Amino acid sequence: MRIGLFVPCFIDAFYPDVGIATLELLERFHCKVDYPFDQTCCGQPMVNSGCHAEARATEALFVKNFAQYDVIVAPSGSCVHQIRDNLTAVEQTPDVKHVRENTLELVEFLHDVLEVDAFPWARFEHRVGYHDSCNTLRNLGHGKPSELHGEPFSKPRALLEKVAGIELVQIDRPDECCGFGGTFSVTEPEVSAQMGRDKIADHGRNGAEYIVSADSSCLMHQSGCAARIGAPIKFKHIAEILNGASQ
Amino acid sequence: MSGNEPNPAATLQRATPEAQPRPAKAADGKRVDHARSAKQFLNAPEHAKSHDTRVWAMRTKRDKQAHTIEEWEELRELASQIKTHTLAHLDTYLEQFEANAKANGIHVHWAADGAEHNRIVHEIFTEHGVKRVIKAKSMLMEECGFRHYMDSVGIEIVETDLGERIQQLDGEDPSHIVVPPVHKMRSDVARLFAEQLGSDPDNDDAHYLAGAQRDATRPLILDADAGMTGANFAVAETGGFVVCTNEGNADLSANVPNLHVASIGIEKLVPRVEDMGVFIRLLSRSALGSPITQYTSHFRAPKQGGEMHIVLVDNGRSKRLGMEKFWSSLKCIRCGACMNTCPVYRRSGGLSYGATYAGPLGLILNPTFDAHRYSNLPFASTLNGSCTNVCPVKINIHEQIFGWRQVLAENGHLPWTKKTALSAAGKVLASPKGYRVAIKTTNSALKHLPRWALYNRMNAWGEGREMPSPPDNGTFHDWYRRNRLKNQAKTPNEGDSQ
Amino acid sequence: MSARDDILGAVRTNKPAIDAPAPTVPNYDNAYPQGADRLAALFAERLATMGGTWHALADGQSIDAVLQDVLADKVGKPFDDAVIASNVPEVAGNRPLTESDVPASVHDVDIAVLRARFGIAETGSVCFTEAELTVNAVAYLAQHLVVLLDPAEIVANMHRAYQRDDFVNANYTVFHTGPSATADIEGVLVRGAQGVRSLTVIPAPATPA
Numbered sequence: 001m002r003i004g005l006f007v008p009c010f011i012d013a014f015y016p017d018v019g020i021a022t023l024e025l026l027e028r029f030h031c032k033v034d035y036p037f038d039q040t041c042c043g044q045p046m047v048n049s050g051c052h053a054e055a056r057a058t059e060a061l062f063v064k065n066f067a068q069y070d071v072i073v074a075p076s077g078s079c080v081h082q083i084r085d086n087l088t089a090v091e092q093t094p095d096v097k098h099v100r101e102n103t104l105e106l107v108e109f110l111h112d113v114l115e116v117d118a119f120p121w122a123r124f125e126h127r128v129g130y131h132d133s134c135n136t137l138r139n140l141g142h143g144k145p146s147e148l149h150g151e152p153f154s155k156p157r158a159l160l161e162k163v164a165g166i167e168l169v170q171i172d173r174p175d176e177c178c179g180f181g182g183t184f185s186v187t188e189p190e191v192s193a194q195m196g197r198d199k200i201a202d203h204g205r206n207g208a209e210y211i212v213s214a215d216s217s218c219l220m221h222q223s224g225c226a227a228r229i230g231a232p233i234k235f236k237h238i239a240e241i242l243n244g245a246s247q
Numbered sequence: 248m249s250g251n252e253p254n255p256a257a258t259l260q261r262a263t264p265e266a267q268p269r270p271a272k273a274a275d276g277k278r279v280d281h282a283r284s285a286k287q288f289l290n291a292p293e294h295a296k297s298h299d300t301r302v303w304a305m306r307t308k309r310d311k312q313a314h315t316i317e318e319w320e321e322l323r324e325l326a327s328q329i330k331t332h333t334l335a336h337l338d339t340y341l342e343q344f345e346a347n348a349k350a351n352g353i354h355v356h357w358a359a360d361g362a363e364h365n366r367i368v369h370e371i372f373t374e375h376g377v378k379r380v381i382k383a384k385s386m387l388m389e390e391c392g393f394r395h396y397m398d399s400v401g402i403e404i405v406e407t408d409l410g411e412r413i414q415q416l417d418g419e420d421p422s423h424i425v426v427p428p429v430h431k432m433r434s435d436v437a438r439l440f441a442e443q444l445g446s447d448p449d450n451d452d453a454h455y456l457a458g459a460q461r462d463a464t465r466p467l468i469l470d471a472d473a474g475m476t477g478a479n480f481a482v483a484e485t486g487g488f489v490v491c492t493n494e495g496n497a498d499l500s501a502n503v504p505n506l507h508v509a510s511i512g513i514e515k516l517v518p519r520v521e522d523m524g525v526f527i528r529l530l531s532r533s534a535l536g537s538p539i540t541q542y543t544s545h546f547r548a549p550k551q552g553g554e555m556h557i558v559l560v561d562n563g564r565s566k567r568l569g570m571e572k573f574w575s576s577l578k579c580i581r582c583g584a585c586m587n588t589c590p591v592y593r594r595s596g597g598l599s600y601g602a603t604y605a606g607p608l609g610l611i612l613n614p615t616f617d618a619h620r621y622s623n624l625p626f627a628s629t630l631n632g633s634c635t636n637v638c639p640v641k642i643n644i645h646e647q648i649f650g651w652r653q654v655l656a657e658n659g660h661l662p663w664t665k666k667t668a669l670s671a672a673g674k675v676l677a678s679p680k681g682y683r684v685a686i687k688t689t690n691s692a693l694k695h696l697p698r699w700a701l702y703n704r705m706n707a708w709g710e711g712r713e714m715p716s717p718p719d720n721g722t723f724h725d726w727y728r729r730n731r732l733k734n735q736a737k738t739p740n741e742g743d744s745q
Numbered sequence: 746m747s748a749r750d751d752i753l754g755a756v757r758t759n760k761p762a763i764d765a766p767a768p769t770v771p772n773y774d775n776a777y778p779q780g781a782d783r784l785a786a787l788f789a790e791r792l793a794t795m796g797g798t799w800h801a802l803a804d805g806q807s808i809d810a811v812l813q814d815v816l817a818d819k820v821g822k823p824f825d826d827a828v829i830a831s832n833v834p835e836v837a838g839n840r841p842l843t844e845s846d847v848p849a850s851v852h853d854v855d856i857a858v859l860r861a862r863f864g865i866a867e868t869g870s871v872c873f874t875e876a877e878l879t880v881n882a883v884a885y886l887a888q889h890l891v892v893l894l895d896p897a898e899i900v901a902n903m904h905r906a907y908q909r910d911d912f913v914n915a916n917y918t919v920f921h922t923g924p925s926a927t928a929d930i931e932g933v934l935v936r937g938a939q940g941v942r943s944l945t946v947i948p949a950p951a952t953p954a
Contacts, residue, residue, distance in 0.1 A: 056673075195590050
């Protein structure tokens with residue numbers, strides 16, 4: 001199985017450690033991972049604003065970079081949702097269909113494909129609030145959203161529970177959106193920041209030292225809100241913890 | 248309305264109550280600016296917190312109710328199928344409904360739009376010499392601007408739903424389709440009732456205030472010449488319609504005066520009586536988290552000695568039925584669950600939407616009335632999808648919000664600056680080389696620009712958040728080149744090396 | 746009638762061309778208890794959550810006595826002066842209702858006593874049609890409502906309720922679930938918003954006509 005690693009633009013620019021952790025983690029499980037060097041973005045910033053035509057060339061470049069791989073893995077739920085469900089501006093060639101059908105978010109890949117049952121190298125002795133990003137939860141099916149009736153499950157929590165020393169805390173509004181929302185964060189800055197502050201407060205109130213998520217964009221937004229008000233909470237991408245980060 | 252617990256934050260004694268935020272309305276022909284109105288709402292922190300707490304409490308109660316019913320998700324699916332079936336055969340069911348209603352002695356009228364609706368009702372009132380009307384809550388009549396029209400022709404409309412009455416007395420639109428004054432605190436109501444009803448301005452006890460309104464409204468109810476209701480459902484099989492209220496005001500409107508006029512949107516049809524079991528089980532549980540509304544009233548024919556009229560209103564619905572991506576919004580049963588779960592609605596208040604319908608439902612309905620005026624609304628969402636999950640008739644609300652963004656962008660309704668910025672972004676992101684240059688510039692700009700330059704007025708990100716700091720050792724791309732490519736031949740077509 | 750034809754024409758042209766059959770609606774009553782007593786117990790529990798009161802008669806207790814027990818301190822006047830409109834043979838009342846009453850004229854009623862057509866255990870609802878009400882408005886203009894309900898006439902849930910023929914035969918069919926209520930002022934629950942302030946259900950088998 002040849003894996004193409006997609007490191008979304010803002011992770012590339014601001015959170016290289018998340019990309020590194022993802023690559024190293026996959027390699028720990030003996031995956032053969034390539035990083036196509038000409039990759040940029042999945043087209044989400046344009047598509048999120050309704051500008052599909054403006055995203056066409058970016059989408060085409062993405063497909064060109066990744067069509068050769070059996071599986072494409074990315075440490076970002078929102079980008080995977082864009083690729084899988086909304087990469088429609090380009091003509092739907094067999095390559096495009098292949099890429100859309102075979103792009104997986106990291107947690108899904110570890111949980112559903114590799115069926116990982118242990119992370120022996122990982123130890124994280126902290127109280128952690130897990131942030132279900134809306135895209136991973138409701139569009140990718142990481143878990144049972146609180147609105148739906150049914151048996152509870154959570155793929156990311158199932159993975160984190162295999163990390164030694166970790167203590168997962170429960171928050172009051174477990175899957176309330178944090179307010180990032182892509183371009184929403186800048187078209188509705190006040191509502192967005194208020195939601196971010198409320199989210200951080202919920203985690204803090206319930207004893208979390210870290211907020212952990214599979215979506216760096218949510219973390220970027222929340223950590224920006226926390227820094228502005230001086231909230232002492234810390235942030236980590238799930239890849240970093242599963243790869244053995246200790247703090 | 249029933250059920251919410253008092254909000255502890257709001258029971259604190261306040262020396263001077265915080266004034267109710269009143270978002271500015273967009274002028275005729277202008278776009279509604281949701282972001283600006285939301286900011287005004289958030290600038291009244293007590294109101295904003297109380298609003299979020301109360302509306303979230305409805306969502307919580309909804310979950311509790313839904314989760315007690317084993318077949319909940321099946322009921323949603325049934326409701327969706329019944330509505331889809333009805334809409335796919337709407338002409339047939341409308342004709343069946345009309346024929347049965349007429350056979351039962353009901354006068355049936357048809358109105359293409361709000362203006363025609365108002366004209367028809369006005370004619371009925373004129374014929375009967377009606378001077379005062381008692382009215383139950385109806386979102387359709389809000390769509391039609393009915394109350395304002397009746398004001399202009401000198402017919403007195405008395406809202407009998409407490410919440411709607413509060414909004415009427417305050418000259419404000421409803422901010423929530425089920426709880427019209429949900430954005431108001433008790434201090435606001437105390438002040439309003441003191442001015443309008445002569446109640447004690449220093450008594451903001453909800454029981455006292457509700458009692459003051461009951462006492463003031465009762466004589467108006469007894470003396471009314473006509474009653475008006477909307478309808479939650481219209482049953483083709485019987486020619487009857489169903490109205491759900493918690494106060495019994497539809498029943499007062501229909502049963503006290505001899506003349507009853509019901510305004511019914513053409514999408515309210517269901518085929519059979521047995522379908523009602525599904526919808527009644529879903530409606531109030533979704534709306535307020537109560538098992539049922541206190542009153543579920545089925546009107547099939549005029550009462551003895553009475554006269555009943557139905558006005559079937561289109562007002563854009565038949566057009567919406569033809570919109571491939573959006574027709575299923577006509578399945579909506581107006582429960583408000585999508586508003587209650589919406590984190591944006593809860594933080595911005597219903598009046599910030601500047602339209603008849605607020606919240607997620609409003610984002611997908613309002614643009615069908617006026618695409619330009621409401622072109623900002625589909626962007627007042629994080630697309631988190633919770634609305635879709637709570638919807639009792641399974642409308643794919645968040646996908647329709649997303650779909651509207653595309654329609655609005657393609658039809659030239661996006662602000663020029665936004666469109667230009669995204670077009671430029673699309674060009675940069677389609678070019679590996681351009682992208683590498685842009686990333687380098689961003690990072691070095693972040694490193695070297697002073698804070699005031701980063702957070703000037705143009706930088707919406709910086710209004711409430713810090714920017715992420717650029718990583719010390721460069722991008723992932725840089726790291727990969729240093730650590731993984733050092734012993735390999737360079738990728739031949741590497742974008743940033745050309 | 747041009748608006749009618751225009752609307753129907755537009756609907757005919759625009760309706761989605763999809764194959765969408767009407768589904769069969771199950772009864773979903775497997776989880777409900779069997780037997781009148783157990784359904785009545787469920788009914789009583791659900792009624793209470795909606796703000797109603799279930800009041801079974803004690804041995805030898807008359808319904809008149811229940812009225813006094815439950816409502817004497819709520820009518821705001823000496824109980825003997827309370828205006829009681831009764832539509833049931835079990836209670837005499839002092840304010841007869843007739844079909845020719847002007848609806849608004851029943852606003853003086855303190856207590857209306859009615860028999861429910863049937864009850865719904867799922868929600869604790871009682872059902873009336875115009876036959877039980879005589880003057881429909883009395884169920885809303887009265888200050889308090891007392892309802893006799895035959896425990897044998899309690900159906901399990903909404904699906905069972907809507908299988909009855911009342912909706913096809915009666916002009917007006919209404920479910921009452923507790924008293925009139927509102928939480929429109931800051932979410933505080935207030936009973937007696939616009940209609941009745943209280944609703945009491947007394948289990949009482951129907952007397953043969």
